[in-house]
Amino acid sequence: MNRGRRGETVFSDQADYETFLAVVREAAELFGARVAAYCLMSNHYHLLLQTPRGNIARVMRQINGLYTQHYNRRHGADGQLFRGRYKGILVEEDSYLLELLRYIHRNPVRAGMVKDIADYPWSSHHGYVSRAKKWEWLTKRNLLGMFSSAPARAKKAYLNFVYLSDSPELTEFFGKKKLASVLGSEGFIEWIKAKYYLEKRDEEVPESKTLAPSIVAIKQAVCNAYGVEEEVLSLTRRGQLNTPRNVGIYLCRKVAGLRLAEIGVVFGICKSSSVSSVIQRTERLLAEDKKLGRKVSKLAGMLTKS
Numbered sequence: 001m002n003r004g005r006r007g008e009t010v011f012s013d014q015a016d017y018e019t020f021l022a023v024v025r026e027a028a029e030l031f032g033a034r035v036a037a038y039c040l041m042s043n044h045y046h047l048l049l050q051t052p053r054g055n056i057a058r059v060m061r062q063i064n065g066l067y068t069q070h071y072n073r074r075h076g077a078d079g080q081l082f083r084g085r086y087k088g089i090l091v092e093e094d095s096y097l098l099e100l101l102r103y104i105h106r107n108p109v110r111a112g113m114v115k116d117i118a119d120y121p122w123s124s125h126h127g128y129v130s131r132a133k134k135w136e137w138l139t140k141r142n143l144l145g146m147f148s149s150a151p152a153r154a155k156k157a158y159l160n161f162v163y164l165s166d167s168p169e170l171t172e173f174f175g176k177k178k179l180a181s182v183l184g185s186e187g188f189i190e191w192i193k194a195k196y197y198l199e200k201r202d203e204e205v206p207e208s209k210t211l212a213p214s215i216v217a218i219k220q221a222v223c224n225a226y227g228v229e230e231e232v233l234s235l236t237r238r239g240q241l242n243t244p245r246n247v248g249i250y251l252c253r254k255v256a257g258l259r260l261a262e263i264g265v266v267f268g269i270c271k272s273s274s275v276s277s278v279i280q281r282t283e284r285l286l287a288e289d290k291k292l293g294r295k296v297s298k299l300a301g302m303l304t305k306s
Contacts, residue, residue: 001047011041031055039123101162106166124138218248221251247299249263261275
């Protein structure tokens with residue numbers, strides 16, 4: 001999803017809406033994406049996409065960039081049209097996917113623009129109730145198949161479903177100022193953390209940090225593993241090795257991706273260079289002491305799955 005910069009209009013007339021949909025279709029064809037649903041409002045849009053090639057960033061860059069060029073050229077404008085990159089939410093299949101489909105199609109009703117979903121022309125709802133060839137580009141078969149394998153029954157069930165009120169869970173989810181990056185069950189979210197967090201963690205992608213274990217969780221895990229109280233993690237004596245403390249610092253950096261200054265504040269270390277030295281010494285120790293290495297590796301695995 002994306003919004004106009006400062007809430008400004010991004011679709012001024014019918015030609016804009018049609019151009020945007022043409023850009024979406026071209027991008028989907030070019031990069032192998034599947035468009036399952038959409039809703040275009042005057043100052044924002046929602047897209048439900050599946051990207052088998054794992055190239056969502058490329059798809060969205062093409063859509064936002066190309067449409068901005070069209071819009072600026074047509075309206076004599078210049079510069080940024082949307083307020084940022086885009087907001088992406090990873091969605092669990094099954095019930096969450098259908099709930100999201102309904103939420104997207106009911107956008108105009110919630111906004112008070114129409115009383116009936118069918119009266120709004122710029123959503124994919126019409127594609128779900130029509131068998132016309134012009135809707136063949138829309139990837140709707142899988143979602144309709146969740147209702148029934150028989151097309152007629154699936155259409156009827158879809159209509160019954162979409163005219164119901166929005167799920168309270170989704171209303172609460174999208175009502176927050178800062179949206180989460182994953183929508184699904186607790187089990188699904190834990191699976192995503194365990195499988196992808198370490199691989200996808202990136203300093204340039206702030207949202208990736210939302211999957212990171214908290215400092216509190218790291219401290220608790222270290223204390224449990226070494227059988228010590230939390231106060232021990234703050235102790236430092238010249239010439240004495242405090243392994244639990246050093247392991248905690250190491251995990252805060254390597255697993256949670258915290259900045260050196262942030263770690264220093266938590267463990268009472270004034271200089272970032274000192275934090276860096278602790279991490280480097282711990283890395284060397286882990287490489288030399290295989291037993292300790294296995295222990296810390298197990299701790300890291302537990303934290304990324306918690």
